[in-house]
Amino acid sequence: MSETDTGRIGDGAQAGTDTVAGETLVRVRGLEKYYYENDTIVDTLLGRETESVKAVDGIDLDIERGETLGLVGESGCGKSTTGETLLRLREPTGGTVEFDGRDVAEFSDTELTEFRERAQIVFQDPFSSLDPRMTIGDIVTEGLTIHGLPEETPPDTSRQAARRQRAEELLERVGLSADQIDRYPHEFSGGQRQRIGIARALALDPEFVVLDEPVSALDVSVQAQILNLLDDLQDEYGLTYLFIAHDLSVVRHICDRVAVMYLGEVVERGDTDDIFTAPSHPYTEALLESVPRADTSEQGRRVDPLSGDVPSPRNPPSGCRFRTRCPEIIPPAGVDTDQALYRNVVTLRDRLERGEFGTERFRDGENDDEAFKQSVREEFGVDGLSGADADTVEDALEVLANGREADAAQRLTDRFESVCETDAPADHDCGGGQIAACHLHRDDSREPAPDANETAIESAFDDTPADLSDDA
């Protein structure tokens, strides 16, 4: 992927605002992390197909100096992998990460060592991320030792003593007591251990810290203490945070900008307030809708939840990855039906296509074709269509009654195939720097942009993001 491709939406939108080049500390372009299965020599000799798990699949992020970027998503969406890959704790399989203008992948050993000083991480689990056999003083100073810091010490103190002194300062700073320095991790509670983890990350005076779910293992009262501490430290040391979390209220509280991930992709990004008050992607909307608020007005609130589970990243859905659960999937032109009915037809089609239909279930003994079709109609709720839509479904059911599942699926596909399954949505600018990867924001769709109508349809169907920002 070309790095000089200034036509990318992300750049364009930011160039349009007051962002000055060079303020971006971390720039991620098309980052990919695939895990391969059946990838050994034996597998190759046996001719087994290599299977890839696309944990992170081509994401773009910009992290400005001094800001907190939130990375949210459900478990398994690839947010932690993203954090670790951009620190080069895992080697990316594609894409680039630029730190302060330089490609992280191309660092030499000495440069990588320097990078490790400037970029740090705090892990989620305060229990497993601290070595139980080291005192917390050793834990906090370990980084200093590895990097041979401090380089200069006052004449009358040894380097060892200087490190210890630094550790004491740090412990005090994160709210522990300096005289606890010789204790072991098991003597501390979860919240205190997380403070130790933070002190360790700060020891090398980093510019950038990846916070990987730093508060999700903590009780709420302690969580608030840690969030306040992180806030203070950011102000004090001018830190840049990548805050990885699944808890949306925490993200709202601490982040300046947010990127929402789903199944290895960033589906929406923008300013925190914009995203929380006016989400553009149906997934973000559903995510916000699902969060229970701690307020009496919440009592008895029913959420119209997303149906089903997150699909496997081994075999993600074609087109838009969210389409299998999306409540706003776009019917093709000419299909005129409500969302629920359309969704039901698509579900029927998907089941047929995956060969999971199980025709015999509807063949209750010796029932005739008419009864069979009726039971399918009822099970999938595809009654109530009209015109050509109804004809197609009837046609498909007829074919199905003759036992030709694939054929039935094809007939349904021909009429009902959505743009959401044929094309991966490009990033679309929804205004104010808010970017959503969703076909609903194609320029010919929900919110038409001025002057862009002619190129819009082509660009929406084009996989590479077009120069929409230039038009806007």
Next chain:
Amino acid sequence: MTDPDLDDDVLVAVRDLSTRFFTEEGQVNAVESVSFEIRDNEVLGIVGESGSGKSVTALSIIDLVESPGRITQGEVWYRDAELAEEFRDTNASVVGDHLDLRTVPERVRGSLRGSSFSTIFQDPMSSLNPSVTVGEQIAEAVEVQRRASANPRRTRSRTAGYGLGQMIVDAVVPSRSYTSEESHARAVELLEQVGIPDPADRAEEYPHQFSGGMLQRAMIAQALAGEPDVLIADEPTTALDVTIQAQILDLLRDLQTEEGTSVVMITHDLGVIARMCDRVGVMYAGEIVERGRLEDVFDAPVHPYTQGLLGSIPDLEDPAPRLQPIEGNVPSLLDSEMPEGCYFADRCPKAMQDCLEPIAEYDAQSGSPEHAVQCVLARQEFDPALALHEDGDAEVVADE
């Protein structure tokens, strides 16, 4: 015999219940003199941080506390006209239709599990047997109840009924499967009821073939097998993603309305409490420090801990510039380290001299008859002159 003073719509009343664990490090007071009621057709929430005793409270109701834990005092009144009649002229405490389960033989309490009380645990992955199909496990629960209701007296004897003996016979004689066809059919029905697509096929699958959300649904199906009066849900959605959590909460609510089951919802998530519960109890260090209707506790909290808890969570709609956390850490529950007075006093911003004395439960004086709080502030205003801690002490230097 005490008079528990029970209304007719009280299904379960817990009075002064204490559970202790006698460990090598010393006596741990996990639940300390807890009282509350579960009413017909309601969702009661119990909220608290980890180690506050919420789960042990639930286990104490159904008498599932394991060694070295023991229920050391208290009463668990349960409304069951038939049982009450049966035990009226025995040593057991019976008042009207209610009887105190702590005074009936252990096997009677055991027989109520499944048919009267049922539990959903936090982690469905480790709560189901990985080597038995999901359908079989649910069918087993159905079968147990079927056999029990066919012969209630045998159920309570130690060896017969659905007990160990029967299970051994079933296992040894290969032609006899423990579960019957009918139980399997009912298991599939239950799976359908909890919203699992293709229930007949899914019943043949093993737990690892289910996703987390689906497994939790299967757990709920299993819990419903005995058509319980009380469903105890112990952190039922904590292991799940928010979109899946929303599905499960909706399902629990639907089942509660349809079946008229009372639900005890145990969670640390105040949002889940707000969405699901009619009444709520807030637990801290083994005690219920505040209880009342949802609006009492959320809109007019009296106990500084409740206030602190509500102030600690970031608001999704309105990001406050700074959170107001409770300083310090959750205390140790070791008996030797527990203070005389209020357990929260050392973290409490409004602690006064009186807090060093044992605190009783008071009416919260908020106008709601159900609102009770275990705090001196229910009786007297905070007086800075009597304060224990100086204000403005922001960062904690916690020492354990």
